[in-house]
Every structure is written in C-alpha cells, then in structure tokens.
Amino acid sequence: MSPTKVTIVGGYGGVGSALAYTLLTSADPCEVTLLGRRSPYVACQLMDLGGVTPFGDTAVRSGDIDDFADSDVVVITASVPFEPLASRLDFLSRNIEVLRPYFRALAELPADWSGHVIVVTNPVDPLTTWLGHAARIDRHQLLGYSWNDSLRLRIAVGQALGAHASDVVGWVVGEHGDGCVPLFDRIRVGGVPVRLSPEQQRSVSAEIRGWYARWAALGVARTTAWTTAAGVARMIHDLASRALSDWCAAVPLHGEYDIDGVAIGVPITIGSNHVSPVHEWQLAQHDGYALHHAADVIRRHAYQCDDALAL
Numbered sequence: 001m002s003p004t005k006v007t008i009v010g011g012y013g014g015v016g017s018a019l020a021y022t023l024l025t026s027a028d029p030c031e032v033t034l035l036g037r038r039s040p041y042v043a044c045q046l047m048d049l050g051g052v053t054p055f056g057d058t059a060v061r062s063g064d065i066d067d068f069a070d071s072d073v074v075v076i077t078a079s080v081p082f083e084p085l086a087s088r089l090d091f092l093s094r095n096i097e098v099l100r101p102y103f104r105a106l107a108e109l110p111a112d113w114s115g116h117v118i119v120v121t122n123p124v125d126p127l128t129t130w131l132g133h134a135a136r137i138d139r140h141q142l143l144g145y146s147w148n149d150s151l152r153l154r155i156a157v158g159q160a161l162g163a164h165a166s167d168v169v170g171w172v173v174g175e176h177g178d179g180c181v182p183l184f185d186r187i188r189v190g191g192v193p194v195r196l197s198p199e200q201q202r203s204v205s206a207e208i209r210g211w212y213a214r215w216a217a218l219g220v221a222r223t224t225a226w227t228t229a230a231g232v233a234r235m236i237h238d239l240a241s242r243a244l245s246d247w248c249a250a251v252p253l254h255g256e257y258d259i260d261g262v263a264i265g266v267p268i269t270i271g272s273n274h275v276s277p278v279h280e281w282q283l284a285q286h287d288g289y290a291l292h293h294a295a296d297v298i299r300r301h302a303y304q305c306d307d308a309l310a311l
C-alpha cells in the first residue's frame with residue numbers, strides 16, 4: 001500500500017496537529033504535510049510530531065500550496081482562534097479571509113485531480129458550498145466534516161437507553177449547527193431498530209443542539225481537537241479502504257432531497273477512494289422541512305463567500 005499523502009492547512013493548530021498525530025500513530029502508511037503560519041511553534045511541532053514516525057511507515061514535513069497537486073487528501077482546518085460567539089456561522093467572514101489563498105488554489109485544481117478535500121473549518125457547510133460552486137473537481141471529491149454530531153447523537157441515545165454508544169447507530173443530517181437534523185426513525189441499538197419516546201427524543205435533541213452553547217460557555221480558546229481529529233482520521237482511512245463505510249458529511253447537492261447548489265450533511269458511502277452518490281433516504285415530513293430550512297440558511301451564508309472570495 002503506497003503512503004497516503006495528507007496535506008493539512010492549519011496543521012499547527014489544535015485540530016490540525018491532533019489530526020497529524022493521529023495519522024502518524026495509526027497503522028496506515030502516510031505522508032503528512034503541514035501548512036500554517038510561520039512561528040517558532042512550527043519548528044517545535046515538527047520536531048515533536050517527527051518523533052513518532054519510527055512507529056510506522058510515516059513522514060511529516062512542512063509544505064505549501066503546491067503540495068495540493070499531488071495530495072490524496074487536503075484537509076482544511078485553518079481558522080481564527082475560537083471565541084464564544086453565538087453560532088459557528090459568526091466565524092464566516094473572518095475565516096473567509098484566512099482561507100482565501102487556499103480556497104483559490106483548490107478552486108484552480110485541474111478537473112482530473114484525483115484527491116479529496118475535507119473541509120473542517122467552521123462554518124463548514126457554507127464554506128463547502130462555496131468550494132462546490134467554484135472548484136473544477138467533481139463535487140464527490142468535496143466533503144464537509146460534520147460527523148461529530150452523529151457521534152454526539154450516539155452518546156446521548158446510549159445514555160438515554162442505558163446502552164454503550166458503540167452499540168448505537170444513529171445519524172444527524174443537515175447543518176453542522178442549529179440546523180442539525182437528528183433522524184430518530186433510524187436509530188438502532190445492537191442492530192435492532194429502537195423508537196425513543198417523545199420525551200427521550202426531546203432530551204437527546206436538546207443535548208445535541210445545546211452542545212455548542214455548553215462548549216462556548218466553558219470560555220476556553222480551543223475546539224474539539226481530539227474528537228475531530230479521530231473522526232477525520234477515520235474518514236481518511238475509510239476513503240482509502242477497499243471496504244465500504246457509511247457516513248454523513250456535507251456534500252454539494254445537485255437536486256438530491258430537492259436541494260440544489262448547497263453542501264449540507266447527508267448520508268453517503270465511502271471507500272476505494274470514492275464517495276458514493278448521495279443516499280436519498282425517505283425522511284419523516286418534519287425532518288424534510290428541517291433539512292430544507294437548514295439548506296436555506298446555508299445558501300444565504302454561502303452568498304457572503306461568493307462576494308468575498310470572487311475569483
């Protein structure tokens with residue numbers, strides 16, 4: 001198996017460096033390239049991360065935008081520092097400024113580029129939507145990472161039912177934010193479909209939707225580096241794997257779920273360096289409404305990117 005080349009923009013930050021560490025200590029051969037602002041911290045991160053390379057067939061170095069061309073995966077994590085704003089959407093205008101040179105370079109990748117881009121920077125859905133409009137590469141090569149919502153659903157359902165989260169399968173589609181849509185009619189525990197009571201559903205929904213506010217109230221200037229790094233590393237592993245795996249991620253939609261030109265969390269299957277066409281599940285009526293409302297919010301915010309990032 002040839003090493004997977006993963007280029008991480010914002011690679012010296014919380015999520016970026018945790019992702020580099022997770023990749024470098026996994027069993028998969030990989031070459032990790034980090035892009036970020038020059039500072040003494042860069043040299044120390046490289047020396048430290050380089051120390052784990054003898055554990056496997058791995059390498060780490062600093063790089064630049066030219067590394068996109070031969071990367072298997074480009075992960076976007078560069079961002080202004082976290083602060084307790086009311087919503088992830090409030091980071092949009094400042095993160096557009098941070099991402100401008102990288103997004104321009106991604107938009108200019110040739111149509112036959114065979115890698116994948118995983119956008120992690122928030123707000124992830126409008127930013128992925130903009131790339132979907134601007135980039136020449138196939139929309140199935142663009143993924144916005146929002147898997148943490150499904151992980152939080154699984155934990156909350158496990159707590160409500162006295163089951164371990166690893167036995168719970170559940171999906172959150174929609175926006176990575178207030179417009180997330182937990183699909184309660186698709187919950188399985190130990191492989192068996194389970195129906196939560198209305199009260200349990202309300203409490204699980206409150207747990208997921210209130211998650212960002214609870215985090216912001218902690219007053220810390222960091223985000224969920226460990227969870228997100230583990231999730232993105234799993235996504236990169238599953239992309240390269242021959243086996244197929246089910247995921248939810250923001251993918252630019254072209255009419256699926258009657259939504260056009262918006263990237264929003266939907267069910268997909270990944271494997272063999274491929275993202276499947278979007279799975280169009282039959283949604284309960286209220287979930288369909290919620291998905292469409294979230295798509296409208298994302299579309300309105302993506303227009304801001306259009307103005308600010310015009311090529």
Ligand SMILES: NC(=O)c1ccc[n+]([C@@H]2O[C@H](COP(=O)([O-])OP(=O)(O)OC[C@H]3O[C@@H](n4cnc5c(N)ncnc54)[C@H](O)[C@@H]3O)[C@@H](O)[C@H]2O)c1
Binds near residue numbers: 015036037077082145
């Ligand atoms: N999608 C998700 O589920 C999810 C989960 C966690 C975090 N996030 C988002 O990921 C982003 C990164 O989070 P973090 O905790 O790593 O933040 P962080 O502040 O620790 O790291 C961001 C990094 O970007 C770098 N950076 C800033 N401007 C840059 C520029 N012009 N060029 C290159 N690098 C630049 C910073 O120096 C820093 O190293 C945030 O937007 C956060 O909200 C998303």
